[in-house]
Amino acid sequence: MGRLVDWYASPPVAFVLDRWNRKHGPGGRLAARARIELWRGRGWRWRIRRLAFRLVSPTPSSLLGSFVLFAIVASLTLLLGGSDLRSSRQLSGGLETMWQVQAALAALALPLLGLIIQLAGEQGQTAARTHEVLTRQSWIFPISCLALFGTLFVGGLLVWSRSTLGATTGGGWLTLTVVMALLAYYRSLRTLNDPLLMRRLATKLLQERMQNSLDYSAALRVANNRLLAALSSRQATYFPYVARSDRRRWLVLEGPPDMVVSDVRLGRLLRFIDSLPRIAPLATSEPQASESVAASRADEPIRLLKVPGDRLLLNDRGVLALRLDAFAPIKRESLGSLLLAAFDFETGL
Amino acid sequence: MSSHARRLQAELDFLRDSTIGAIRDRRLGLLKDGLDVYEELVGVFLGQLSALDSAYSRERALREIHSIGEGWSEVEWIERNYRDILDAGFNCEDQAVIDDVLYFPMRLAHVASRHRDYYI
Numbered sequence: 001m002g003r004l005v006d007w008y009a010s011p012p013v014a015f016v017l018d019r020w021n022r023k024h025g026p027g028g029r030l031a032a033r034a035r036i037e038l039w040r041g042r043g044w045r046w047r048i049r050r051l052a053f054r055l056v057s058p059t060p061s062s063l064l065g066s067f068v069l070f071a072i073v074a075s076l077t078l079l080l081g082g083s084d085l086r087s088s089r090q091l092s093g094g095l096e097t098m099w100q101v102q103a104a105l106a107a108l109a110l111p112l113l114g115l116i117i118q119l120a121g122e123q124g125q126t127a128a129r130t131h132e133v134l135t136r137q138s139w140i141f142p143i144s145c146l147a148l149f150g151t152l153f154v155g156g157l158l159v160w161s162r163s164t165l166g167a168t169t170g171g172g173w174l175t176l177t178v179v180m181a182l183l184a185y186y187r188s189l190r191t192l193n194d195p196l197l198m199r200r201l202a203t204k205l206l207q208e209r210m211q212n213s214l215d216y217s218a219a220l221r222v223a224n225n226r227l228l229a230a231l232s233s234r235q236a237t238y239f240p241y242v243a244r245s246d247r248r249r250w251l252v253l254e255g256p257p258d259m260v261v262s263d264v265r266l267g268r269l270l271r272f273i274d275s276l277p278r279i280a281p282l283a284t285s286e287p288q289a290s291e292s293v294a295a296s297r298a299d300e301p302i303r304l305l306k307v308p309g310d311r312l313l314l315n316d317r318g319v320l321a322l323r324l325d326a327f328a329p330i331k332r333e334s335l336g337s338l339l340l341a342a343f344d345f346e347t348g349l
Numbered sequence: 350m351s352s353h354a355r356r357l358q359a360e361l362d363f364l365r366d367s368t369i370g371a372i373r374d375r376r377l378g379l380l381k382d383g384l385d386v387y388e389e390l391v392g393v394f395l396g397q398l399s400a401l402d403s404a405y406s407r408e409r410a411l412r413e414i415h416s417i418g419e420g421w422s423e424v425e426w427i428e429r430n431y432r433d434i435l436d437a438g439f440n441c442e443d444q445a446v447i448d449d450v451l452y453f454p455m456r457l458a459h460v461a462s463r464h465r466d467y468y469i
Contacts, residue, residue, distance in 0.1 A: 126367035126383040203386050206360055207393050213357040214397045
C-alpha cells in the first residue's frame with residue numbers, strides 16, 4: 001500500500017492531479033461525465049453563446065482558434081497557390097505593402113487600443129472592472145492574434161509563395177483584420193461613452209461567470225448523487241457522510257495517512273465493492289451507477305452533498321464504509337491497494 | 350473549488366467592495382446598480398435550477414438549509430456579501446441607503462417567488 005501511495009504522491013503524478021484539480025476542483029473527474037451530459041442537454045444556442053464567451057476573451061481557446069484558422073488558411077494557400085518566384089514586380093510590391101499594413105496594425109494600432117483599455121478609469125459600474133468589460137467587448141485579444149498571424153502569413157507568402165492566390169488570400173486576411181480592428185475601436189469607444197451600456201455589459205460578464213461556476217457546482221452535485229446512489233444500492237457509502245452516532249454499523253476502510261481524497265473513480269470503486277464477499281447476494285432491481293443524469297435528477301435532483309475532498313480534511317482517514325450486516329468478514333489490510341486504485345489522493349488541496 | 354468558482358468569488362468581492370464604496374460615498378445610483386446586479390445573479394441561479402428541473406420545493410429547501418452539509422457556495426457568497434453591505438448601510442446612518450439595503454431581501458423573495466423557489 002505504501003508504494004502505491006508513494007506513486008500517487010510522486011512529483012509528475014502530483015503535478016498532473018494538481019493541474020486537473022485546479023481546473024475542475026476536487027471531484028472533477030467524477031463530475032466530468034455529469035458535466036458533459038448536462039452540456040449535451042442544453043440547446044445549440046446556449047452552446048454557441050458559451051463558445052463565443054470563450055473565444056472573445058483572452059483565453060487559450062481564443063489563441064487556439066486563431067492559430068487553427070491561420071494554419072488552415074496558410075496551408076491551403078501554400079498548397080494550392082504554389083510558388084512563382086518570377087511573378088510580377090507589381091504582385092511582390094502589393095504583398096510587401098500588405099505586410100507593412102499588417103505589421104503596423106499588429107505593432108501599433110491594436111497595442112494602442114490595448115493601452116487605452118488599460119488606462120480607462122472606472123466608469124461607475126459595480127459589477128466588473130472597466131478594462132475587463134472593454135477587453136471582452138472589443139474582442140481585442142482574438143483580433144490581435146489575427147493581426148499577428150496575418151503578419152506571419154503575408155511574410156510567409158512573400159518568401160515562399162508569391163502567387164495570385166496568395167496575394168488574394170493575404171488581401172482577404174488584411175481586409176478582415178482592418179475591419180475587425182475598426183470594429184474593436186468602435187465597440188470600445190462606444191462602450192466607454194455609454195455608461196448604461198457599460199453597466200449592462202459588466203452585469204452580463206458577471207452573470208456569465210456565475211453561470212460557469214453554477215455549471216460546475218451542478219455537475220458536481222449530480223455526480224455526488226450518482227456516487228451515493230450507486231454506493232447505497234450496494235450497502236456501502238462514502239464514509240464522511242456517515243453520521244457519527246451511526247458508525248458502529250459500518251466497517252470503515254481507510255485511505256493513506258496525511259492525504260485527502262481529491263477524486264473518485266466510480267467504475268473502479270464499484271467493481272471493488274462488487275468483488276467483496278457478501279452475506280447475501282445483491283438484489284438486481286436496485287439502481288445501478290449507469291443510470292442517466294436525467295433519471296437521477298428525477299429521483300432527487302440536487303443533493304445537499306458537495307465536494308469529496310473537503311470532508312476528509314475535517315474527518316479521519318476513512319473513505320469507504322460498508323454495512324456490517326451486508327458483507328462477510330473482510331480483512332481490511334488485504335484490500336488497501338484495490339481501494340486506493342478507486343480514489344485519487346493528494347497531500348492537500 | 351474550481352477555477353470558475355474562485356474567479357466568481359473574486360468578482361463578487363469586487364462587487365461587494367464597489368457597493369460598500371457607493372454606500373460610504375452616498376452614491377445612491379451606484380448602490381442601486383450594485384443591488385440590481387446581486388438580484389440579477391440570484392435570477393441566474395434560479396434560472397439554472399429551473400433549467401435543470403430542480404427548483405427547490407419547501408421540504409427540500411428546509412432540508413438543505415438545516416443540513417450540516419454545505420449549500421450552494423454561490424448563494425452563500427452572495428449572502429455573506431449582503432451581510433457586509435447591510436453593516437455598511439447601518440453604519441452610514443443615511444435613511445435612503447438603509448431603505449434600499451433593508452428592502453433588498455424583499456426583492457430577492459419576489460424573484461424567488463417568480464421562479465417558485467423556496468431556497469432563496
